Amino acid sequence: MESLRNALRLAYLALGGLMTFAGLFWALQGAGVIMWPKESFMLADPAWIRNGLIFAAIGAGLVWVLRGRRS
Secondary structure (H helix, E strand, O other), rough: OOHHHHHHHHHHHHHHHHHHHHHHHHHHHOOOOOOOOOOOOOOOOHHHOOOOOOOHHHHHHHHHHHHHHOO
16 A cells, blocks of 8 residues: 555646646746747747646645655
């Protein structure tokens, strides 16, 4: 049971890290800093700055909560 709990914790930590990375990437696309891929609908769209930062904050919060818990 403990190994399953550790595996789930690790999976959620990885998910939180990916969410943080993706959210920051979206925010930078929305700000026009990253203009890739060329056909992306997010490029230079200010709505994606907000959406990306919210998504990144949720991911960072998930990592922060899980890093504070010790099994």
